[in-house]
Amino acid sequence: MAIGGQERSDPGKKTALITGASGGIGSAIADALAPTHTLLLAGRPSDRLDAVATRLGATTWPLDLTDPAGIEAAAEPLAELDVLVHNAGVAYPGRFDESTPEQWRACFEVNVTGAVALTQALLPALRAARGHVVFINSGAGLNASPGLAAYSASKFAQRAFADSLRADVPELRVTSVHPGRVDTEMQQDLVAYEGGQYDPAKFLKPETVARIVAEVIAGPPDAHTHQVVVRPRG
Structure with missing residues (x-):
């Protein structure tokens, strides 16, 4: 398979494109898939994204999810893609009446x-x-979270999109992963909004979510995992 007009460095590896890979869950997924996949790290150019790519020997893939024309141009060089991980996301803490x-x-x-x-x-x-x-x-894509009105609604919609993709394009495997609260910068913002004390031990580690994602991707070819729900213990 050619990537950007060049053959991939290891023809034996499958290729995975990950959005939002500059930190948190995204960079943890990149770490988890690096031994088995040639990585394309998609996102707006940044020093953080470059650092992850350099550390893993991955390729950065300039991408702005708010620019449809740019998305088309970025996707054009890819003839085959084994894995697409939609990790990029935004959230604005706030109740409905504050949003x-x-x-x-x-x-x-x-x-x-x-x-x-x-x-x-x-x-x-x-x-x-x-x-x-x-x-x-x-988890906000399964049960609306207080103080995350817009985010919860978008995650419900994302789950419906995944279900539609699975039904309409049956040759693909499509999996929705629904973590509970994870130790990320987004979580820190939410806890600050709630006025609480941030304790990372209360939340899932990004590496835990990444390991689960890697295991789902590595599943036997006759298995199709539709949905994974994972919560912090205790």
């Missing part, structure tokens, strides 16, 4: 519309590889 239409629009633009546009652009490459699409959703 604004602009915050709702921003949540849906990245968490839903951007994921739809990227999947559509990459669909020929995914079909060619009979690939696997993984959505890093949230």
